[in-house]
Amino acid sequence: MSPLDYLVKIFELAKTKIETISPITDNPYKQALFKTVIYGTRESSIEEERRDELDFKIFTDGSDHDREVGAATVMYKKGLPAPTSHLKAYLGLSTKHNNYKAEVVGGILATWLVTQSPIAHGKRVYIYTDNQSFIRTATCPKASPGQYLLQNFNREANNSRAKLELRWISRHSNVQGNEKADRLAKEAVMGQANRREELPPILQRNLPTSVSSKNREHMVQLKNEWKTLWQDSPRREREQQDKLSRAHASLLLQVRSGHLSLNTYLYRIKKAD
Numbered sequence: 001m002s003p004l005d006y007l008v009k010i011f012e013l014a015k016t017k018i019e020t021i022s023p024i025t026d027n028p029y030k031q032a033l034f035k036t037v038i039y040g041t042r043e044s045s046i047e048e049e050r051r052d053e054l055d056f057k058i059f060t061d062g063s064d065h066d067r068e069v070g071a072a073t074v075m076y077k078k079g080l081p082a083p084t085s086h087l088k089a090y091l092g093l094s095t096k097h098n099n100y101k102a103e104v105v106g107g108i109l110a111t112w113l114v115t116q117s118p119i120a121h122g123k124r125v126y127i128y129t130d131n132q133s134f135i136r137t138a139t140c141p142k143a144s145p146g147q148y149l150l151q152n153f154n155r156e157a158n159n160s161r162a163k164l165e166l167r168w169i170s171r172h173s174n175v176q177g178n179e180k181a182d183r184l185a186k187e188a189v190m191g192q193a194n195r196r197e198e199l200p201p202i203l204q205r206n207l208p209t210s211v212s213s214k215n216r217e218h219m220v221q222l223k224n225e226w227k228t229l230w231q232d233s234p235r236r237e238r239e240q241q242d243k244l245s246r247a248h249a250s251l252l253l254q255v256r257s258g259h260l261s262l263n264t265y266l267y268r269i270k271k272a273d
Contacts, residue, residue, distance in 0.1 A: 032139035034157045034164040038132055042170035049128060049169050049177075054078065056117075056162075057126045058110045059169070059177035062102025063185035069097040070188030073109040074180050075117065083180065085113055088188035089203050095217040096209040102185070103131040104149040105203065107138065107166070111156035112200040114164070121161040130171035130178065138166055146210065152202050 039045040049057075060073040074086040087109045091097040110127045114120050129135065134150075138157070141150035157164050169178050187193075196204045230236055244252065254260040266272035 032154065032158060034139075034160070034166060036135045036139055036166045038135055038168045042173065045168055045170045046173050046175060048167075049175055052126060054126055055123050056120045057128065057177065058113060059128045059175075059181040060103070060106030060110050061130065061178070061181035061185040062099050062104075062106050063182070063189050064094050064099040064102065065186055065189045067094045068092075068189040069094050069099065069102050070185050070193060071102040071105040071109060072181050072184030072188050073106050073113055074177060074184060075110075075113050075120075076177055077119075083177075085117060086180075086184055087113060087199065088184050088193040089199055090188050090191065090193040091207060094213060096213055097207065098210050098213045098216075100131065100133060101146045101149065101207075101210055101213075103129060103134045104146055104153060106181070106185070107134060107153045108149065108156065108200055108202065111153060111160055111164070114160055114162045115156070123162050125162045125164055127164060127166050128169040128175075128177065129166065130169055132168055135166055135168055149202070149207075152200075156200075 037048075039048060055078045056075060058073055058075045060071070062071045063069065069091040070089060071091065072086065072088045074083045077084045089105055089109060091102055091105060107127065107129060114125060137150055138153060141147050141154055157166070169175060171178065171182075251260075259265060263272050
């Protein structure tokens with residue numbers, strides 16, 4: 001076997017291995033079976049919701065209030081002023097979870113409502129949310145915080161027995177369903193949530209801590225420590241006595257730290273000859 005034939009053989013073997021493992025590494029969430037809609041203006045979203053003549057529509061919302069995080073969803077049936085069903089989930093402290101996470105959980109609760117409502121099976125159902133980021137990532141979850149929750153929503157929406165469409169509705173627009181979902185999410189934050197066995201399987205256990213929430217909490221701690229140190233610093237009294245303006249205080253800090261915009265510093269950071 002010639003060196004060229006040997007290389008060709010290795011390439012064919014490598015190609016075979018790649019083809020074998022590709023179904024495992026491919027993203028199964030690329031082809032969403034549900035639609036998403038984001039209107040160009042706040043007024044358009046309100047008007048389109050008003051024109052909604054479907055038999056069923058669902059509103060979701062997440063809440064980050066008083067350092068607690070929760071989510072809720074509520075379903076309405078055409079012709080009935082009161083909602084037919086709702087769900088509320090408590091996520092935990094805001095040091096572990098964030099509002100975006102709660103918005104996605106609201107979407108998961110919405111798909112679970114559809115699953116638990118046989119009268120909605122086979123029908124077209126609009127799910128309204130006021131979070132555009134959630135809508136944009138719902139059809140194709142990527143490597144981002146809360147990815148596992150997005151994938152769960154995507155999978156449940158794709159496998160739903162109803163024909164779902166995820167739509168944006170402007171928040172605080174006096175839309176009945178949106179305001180109701182907001183109130184229910186705040187109730188979840190205050191501990192008035194459904195029992196875990198009534199929630200989707202993924203929400204029947206504690207959710208992993210959000211990295212972004214953890215980083216935010218760390219920054220808050222650092223700022224608090226800095227404030228404590230600054231209160232005890234003799235330099236604080238000196239600067240207060242001098243009554244420096246913000247501009248002068250900034251200039252003084254640059255001089256003392258060696259980051260003043262003179263040629264010596266600019267040369268060091270390669271901004272000047």
